[in-house]
Amino acid sequence: MSMFTEEYDVIVVGGGHAGCEAAAAAANLGSKTLLVTMNLQTIGQMSCNPAMGGIAKGQIVREIDALGGYSGIVSDRSAIQFKMLNKSKGPAMWSPRTQNDRMRFAEEWRLSLERTQHLDFYQEMVSDLIVSEDRVVGVRTSLGLEIRGRSVVLTNGTFLNGLIHIGEKQFGGGRAGERAARGITEQLAEMGFDTGRMKTGTPPRVDGRSLDFSKMIPQPGDAEPGRFSYLDTPKLTRQRECHMTYTSPEVHELLMEGFDRSPMFNGRIQSIGPRYCPSIEDKIHRFKDKDRHQLFVEPEGWDTVEVYVNGFSTSLPEDVQFRALRSVAGFENVKFFRPGYAIEYDYFPPTQLRHTLETKLIENLYFAGQINGTTGYEEAASQGLMAGINAHLKLNEKEPFILRRDEAYIGVLIDDLITKGTEEPYRMFTSRAEYRTLLRQDNADLRLTEKSFRMGLASEERMRAVEQKKAQSQDLVGFFKKTSFVPEEINPILETVGSKNVDQGDKLFKVFSRPQVQMEHMMQLESVSEYVRENQLGQEVLEQAEIEVKYSGYIEKEKNNADKLQRLENVKIPEGFDYSQVKSLSYEAREKLGRIRPATLSQASRVSGVSPSDISVLMVFLNR
Missing domain, CATH: 3.50.50.60 (FAD/NAD(P)-binding domain)
Incomplete structure (x- = not known):
């Protein structure tokens, strides 16, 4: 069976x-x-x-x-x-x-x-x-x-015909200790x-007990930590500290000693790695004018001693990694859990x-x-x-x-x-x-x-929370627009933030729009603090309202630009459309549009090699 x-x-x-x-x-x-x-x-x-x-x-x-x-x-x-x-x-x-x-x-x-x-x-x-x-x-x-x-x-992920490199050694795998997946690509x-x-690539993992954190710069979390979820997930009441340290010219010299055995430089790795998260050897090679690079020392959890060395991603031989890392401040006695590696x-x-x-x-x-x-x-x-x-x-x-x-x-x-x-x-x-x-x-x-x-994916609980947040933030913005102030109550606050005094009363919205004036300053006004207290407004609502007040002009401008783009988004391109019949399109546009097959004129406008004149030609043809 x-x-x-x-x-x-x-x-x-x-x-x-x-x-x-x-x-x-x-x-x-x-x-x-x-x-x-x-x-x-x-x-x-x-x-x-x-x-x-x-x-x-x-x-x-x-x-x-x-x-x-x-x-x-x-x-x-x-x-x-x-x-x-x-x-x-x-x-x-x-x-x-x-x-x-x-x-x-x-x-x-x-x-x-x-x-x-x-x-x-x-x-x-x-x-x-x-x-x-x-x-x-x-x-x-x-x-x-x-x-x-x-x-x-x-x-x-990285498992399709994955190949791991550590110096001159290479072996199949989708991740350290796990085999590669074969068959699907072919x-x-x-x-x-x-x-x-x-x-x-990924950096070495090391034993935190072997590090001297007193030689590093502490990197604490926020004093009032937030959270990702809009649901009522638990807030952090305690946090683990991260640290920062630096490489040095000595570290760079030790690393360069292994460049002849580096798969990046000896041709074993020919594929392209992430531009914005380069390996340590790539950073040294590309930025020769820099005599040091940041390393972030990140604990792997509440109770484990394992530490992640962020910024030291490498595929150099393990002995080179070890010698170089021991020359980093705070790592003089470092013990490895596992070396860094690259994966294709x-x-x-x-x-x-x-x-x-x-x-x-x-x-x-x-x-x-x-x-x-x-x-x-x-x-x-x-x-x-x-x-x-x-x-x-x-x-x-x-x-x-x-x-x-x-x-x-x-x-x-x-x-x-x-x-x-x-x-x-x-x-x-x-x-x-x-x-x-x-x-x-x-x-x-x-x-x-x-x-x-x-x-049917987001829950009713989420929807109710959004509706409440939206209503409360809009009401608070409305309160700032309709509530007035007198100079005597607002000028002392303006002086503390280095903002120009006012000579006559006006709406709170106007003074709140000033870049120096924050919600914490507005809360010093009795009318504002009383409104917030009576309506039991949370921090998210206060933050939302402040952004709407201060950036309303920029937000409106971007909405208008987006609406203009949406007009092109509404122009659909029929599935299977034959671009070769549009002779006025450039050859490159016909070739790329035929291969990528965008669904709308807006998507077509973002295809590399398609010019604004090509879009104009296509729009005329589709309208016709």
């Missing part, structure tokens, strides 16, 4: 961040879902740094949470430190980040998934897909088991998919996907995560969420769920991948989002929860 006699709606291959979110989304929407992974003990494991969020990535985690995903909740429940980055800049740049307990993070993911209805698990390697008439109908495992499924989401290549190779793996250029993350060649087959050329837990998780949602929606003959660039960083991420592709590991930055004033971390719930609630 076969172990799998029934057909699943969605089969998710891989139990990393993308796979976990994909499985949770599909199952929570009601699809009978199977998560297949090579090791059930490493579900949700943090393969690299023990942290979530950061610049632009923190916004993505909050968006995942607003949409009903699990990443924010899991991060909050396993956090050991919280920081809001970029607080000295405008709110569009504020980015939450948690330091996490690696073991508890994976445990929280496992338990959260086990509590999810409609979700089954199976441990084994998927070796190939079962495809019939250009439609995926299941997967085949390394033991030869056939599991039938109406759709499949591939989230293979099968998809035979079906006509383009494939490529990418590289990423297969990926599929994402221009082969639709905006739903379904492949163009094989129906009901979805790709999510590093298989699409991205790097980072957050980028992977968001793609998994969107793939899981869209797999369910398509099976139930519902409209696809696609986020625009002005609606979410997730929308920017997927649109960049589909329309521009990537030849190096793609990482999200605030600079990639042209509407980042709209896409702040504080308003992800206001932007996205209602969308998710309508499709």
Whole structure:
């Protein structure tokens, strides 16, 4: 008797961040879902740094949470430190980040998934897909088991033909101590998919008991730690301290002694690594004028002594790593848990996907995560969420769920991948989002929860919380617009912040709009503090209202720009449109548009090599 006699709606291959979110989304929407992974003990494991969020990535985690995903909740429940980055800049740049307990993070993911209805698990390697008439109908495992499924989401991470490098040594593996996945790349290549190779790396893990933290610079968390989730997850009442130290010319010289044995420099690694997270040897090679680089010393959890050396990612021989790290201040007696390494793996250029993350060649087959050329837990998780949602929606003959660039960083991420592709590991930055004033971390719930609630993913609890926050913040802004002040009460406050006094009374909104005046200053006014107290307004509402007051002009301008873009988004390009018939298009535009097949004129305008004149020509042709 076969172990799998029934057909699943969605089969998710891989139990990393993308796979976990994909499985949770599909199952929570009601699809009978199977998560297949090579090791059930490493579900949700943090393969690299023990942290979530950061610049632009923190916004993505909050968006995942607003949409009903699990990443924010899991991060909050396993956090050991919280920081809001970029607080000295405008709110569009504020980015939450948690330091996490690696073991508890994976445990929280496992338990959260086990509590999810409609979700089954199976441990084994998927070796190939079962495809019939250009439609995926299941997967085949390394033991030869056939599991039938109406759709499949591939989230293979770095495991597809993964090859680990440490100096001149190399061995197959998708992660330290785990084997590589083989068979899928070769099968998809035979079906006509383009494939490529990418590289990423990780630093040594060391014994914290062997470090001298007195020689390092403490890096504490926020005095009033926040959280990712918009739900009532537990707030941190204590935090673990991180530390910072630096490399030195001596460290660089010791590292350079091993360059002749470096797989990066001797030709063994030919694939491209992440531009914005280079290895320590790459930093020394590229930035010869710098005599030191920062190293962040990050604890791996509440109770473990294992420490992650952030900034020292390397594939140099282990003896070189050891000697060089012992010359870093505070690391003089360091003991290694394991050396750093580089890993090469297969990926599929994402221009082969639709905006739903379904492949163009094989129906009901979805790709999510590093298989699409991205790097980072957050980028992977968001793609998994969107793939899981869209797999369910398509099976139930519902409209696809696609986020625009002005609606979410997730929308920017997927649109960049589909329309521009990537030849190096793609990482999200605030600079990639042209509407980042709209896409702040504080308003992800206001932007996205209602969308998710309508499709049945976000809970009623989330929807009620959003409605309350929206109403309270709008009422508070209205209070500032209609409530007046007199000079005698406001001038003493203005003097303390170095802002010009006023000669006559006016509305609170006007004086609150001044950059020097913060909510804490407004709270010194009896009328404001009384209103906040009577209405029991929380910190999130106060922050939301302050941003609306101070940045209303910028927000309105970006909304207008987004509305103009939406006009192009509304111009649909028929599926299968023959660009060769539009003779006035440039040759490059015809070739790239024919390959990428954008769904709208707006998407076509973002394809590399397509000029504004090409878009004008296409618009005239489509209107005609």
